[in-house]
Amino acid sequence: MKVITAIIKPFKLDDVREALTGIGIQGLTVTEVKGYGRQKGHTEIYRGAEYAVNFLPKVKIEVVIPSDLTDKTVQAIAGAAKTGQIGDGKIFVGPVEQTVRIRTGETDIQALE
Amino acid sequence: MKKNLYLLTVGVALTSGFVLFTDQAFAQDAATGVSADVKFILNSFLFLVTGFLVMWMAAGFAMLEAGMVRTKNVSMQCTKNIALFAIAGIVYWAVGYNVMYDGVDGGFIGTILPKSIPAPSSDTGDYAAASDWFFQMVFCATAASIVSGTLAERVKLWPFLIFVAILCGFLYPIQGAWKWGAGWLDGLGFLDFAGSTIVHSCGGWAALTGAIILGARKGKYGPNGQVFPMPGSNMPLATLGTFILWLGWFGFNGGSQLALGSIADASSVSRIFMNTNLAAAAGVISAMILNQLLYGKVDLTMALNGALAGLVAITAEPLTPAPIMAIIIGGIGGLIVVLTVPVLDKLRIDDVVGAIPVHLLAGIWGTIAVPITNSDGNFITQLIGIGSIGIFMIISTSILWLVLKFTIGLRPTEEDESDGLDKAEIGLEAYPEFGQGSQRI
Numbered sequence: 001m002k003v004i005t006a007i008i009k010p011f012k013l014d015d016v017r018e019a020l021t022g023i024g025i026q027g028l029t030v031t032e033v034k035g036y037g038r039q040k041g042h043t044e045i046y047r048g049a050e051y052a053v054n055f056l057p058k059v060k061i062e063v064v065i066p067s068d069l070t071d072k073t074v075q076a077i078a079g080a081a082k083t084g085q086i087g088d089g090k091i092f093v094g095p096v097e098q099t100v101r102i103r104t105g106e107t108d109i110q111a112l113e
Numbered sequence: 114m115k116k117n118l119y120l121l122t123v124g125v126a127l128t129s130g131f132v133l134f135t136d137q138a139f140a141q142d143a144a145t146g147v148s149a150d151v152k153f154i155l156n157s158f159l160f161l162v163t164g165f166l167v168m169w170m171a172a173g174f175a176m177l178e179a180g181m182v183r184t185k186n187v188s189m190q191c192t193k194n195i196a197l198f199a200i201a202g203i204v205y206w207a208v209g210y211n212v213m214y215d216g217v218d219g220g221f222i223g224t225i226l227p228k229s230i231p232a233p234s235s236d237t238g239d240y241a242a243a244s245d246w247f248f249q250m251v252f253c254a255t256a257a258s259i260v261s262g263t264l265a266e267r268v269k270l271w272p273f274l275i276f277v278a279i280l281c282g283f284l285y286p287i288q289g290a291w292k293w294g295a296g297w298l299d300g301l302g303f304l305d306f307a308g309s310t311i312v313h314s315c316g317g318w319a320a321l322t323g324a325i326i327l328g329a330r331k332g333k334y335g336p337n338g339q340v341f342p343m344p345g346s347n348m349p350l351a352t353l354g355t356f357i358l359w360l361g362w363f364g365f366n367g368g369s370q371l372a373l374g375s376i377a378d379a380s381s382v383s384r385i386f387m388n389t390n391l392a393a394a395a396g397v398i399s400a401m402i403l404n405q406l407l408y409g410k411v412d413l414t415m416a417l418n419g420a421l422a423g424l425v426a427i428t429a430e431p432l433t434p435a436p437i438m439a440i441i442i443g444g445i446g447g448l449i450v451v452l453t454v455p456v457l458d459k460l461r462i463d464d465v466v467g468a469i470p471v472h473l474l475a476g477i478w479g480t481i482a483v484p485i486t487n488s489d490g491n492f493i494t495q496l497i498g499i500g501s502i503g504i505f506m507i508i509s510t511s512i513l514w515l516v517l518k519f520t521i522g523l524r525p526t527e528e529d530e531s532d533g534l535d536k537a538e539i540g541l542e543a544y545p546e547f548g549q550g551s552q553r554i
Contacts (some may be wrong), residue, residue, distance in 0.1 A: 039146060045408045046342035047467070048455035 019080035152374030159373040160244035166364025167251035174258035180351030185533020187543030203255035204282035213286035216266035217294035236553030259316030303498035307369035309429030309479035317473025318506035329463030392443025396423020399447035419447035426479035
């Protein structure tokens with residue numbers, strides 16, 4: 001099993017969700033986050049004074065999938081979240097040791113289906 | 114022949130008598146129009162209705178300030194606003210009104226006594242005594258509201274309220290007496306119809322000395338001249354507050370006609386409403402356009418300040434300007450705001466809501482502009498009025514702020530300021546469901 005963590009632009013969330021349901025992913029977790037990457041924030045003007053916004057709002061999605069779906073999932077997210085502009089975000093893939101569905105006690109792949 | 118002459122004389126006398134009579138009748142018609150009783154009723158009605166419109170401005174200031182401070186200071190700002198209105202309401206009865214209006218006689222101060230109200234059966238004059246007191250009281254409260262916005266987020270509650278009590282009981286009434294109480298400035302011919310100087314600049318000076326003596330909010334200015342903006346918590350509230358102030362201003366300026374007992378008065382009040390609205394509208398538009406040209410975008414808070422600056426600017430003379438002049442006077446008010454807000458930041462004078470540009474500087478502009486449209490005014494006298502009231506307010510409020518600073522202290526501790534005055538002094542967050550979490554990043 002793998003966990004896919006993607007940081008995306010907030011307005012792309014719906015597109016990404018649709019892309020993931022399109023390839024049969026059953027569930028995902030979404031968090032509103034702030035941070036920066038190469039974009040390094042930007043400047044704003046409030047009442048005539050310029051100030052730096054160091055942390056930009058992003059959406060973090062986390063989805064745990066069977067390992068064989070990894071490439072398909074990464075491609076679905078990357079395809080849906082891409083605008084080509086700076087600040088599109090990143091996708092991280094990591095291992096997951098165990099999954100338990102709390103209601104039934106099912107584990108691992110069974111718990112994901 | 115003699116008889117004819119006699120008849121002719123009688124005829125002429127009768128005719129001229131008739132002419133005289135009708136002329137007199139016409140003259141009386143034009144001068145009073147309505148009976149003394151009706152005039153009394155209409156004037157009192159004007160004071161009461163426009164008075165509660167000005168009272169509503171206290172709500173406008175409260176909402177504007179609640180929106181312009183950060184989440185952690187909103188409850189405190191609301192507390193200050195309800196408290197200062199209550200204090201103004203009592204001290205303006207206890208001393209303020211008579212200091213301002215009773216027996217000034219071309220001098221500097223009236224009498225230090227509570228305002229007494231005659232029994233309804235013996236209430237004489239052009240209006241009900243209590244209606245006049247009410248109308249003047251809400252103006253006094255307006256001057257105090259101006260101070261609370263500038264000093265937001267970093268002044269302790271009780272020292273601020275002590276300042277408000279003395280401002281409303283003595284400082285505002287004394288300088289008000291010089292003009293509106295028929296004091297020495299009135300004798301010189303100084304003109305300030307509804308109080309660009311007497312209300313708005315008066316509050317503005319108190320805010321300026323307070324901001325300098327109190328210092329900026331911690332973290333507002335960097336060591337190398339950087340400015341770190343602290344955006345307000347709620348723009349809808351700030352916008353609502355500005356609309357409420359705009360509404361209340363029709364009472365502020367319209368009621369300052371002080372009479373509604375004739376066609377001329379009703380026409381003047383209406384003309385004042387129109388000019389007041391034009392000036393406010395021009396202030397918004399000019400502030401928006403200048404902000405777009407200077408910074409490439411429109412700043413809502415500047416547009417809101419622009420409305421108020423236009424209103425303050427037209428307040429010194431809302432009656433005589435032609436509509437186009439009202440637009441110009443108000444429009445320049447809006448420009449003043451956009452140009453001077455960054456100047457205050459350069460001087461490290463931290464004005465949370467922009468009250469110093471809006472009330473002090475646009476107030477000075479409006480007062481100087483009076484002679485442009487009113488031939489009874491002259492620039493020298495206007496400058497004497499602005500300068501003398503300025504000097505009086507700077508000296509008196511500086512002493513008061515310094516006495517408070519070195520006795521009970523004005524500022525909360527650094528930790529309390531950082532935690533927010535809601536938690537430190539009020540013990541109640543304005544938005545507990547969002548809480549401090551919304552401030553952390």
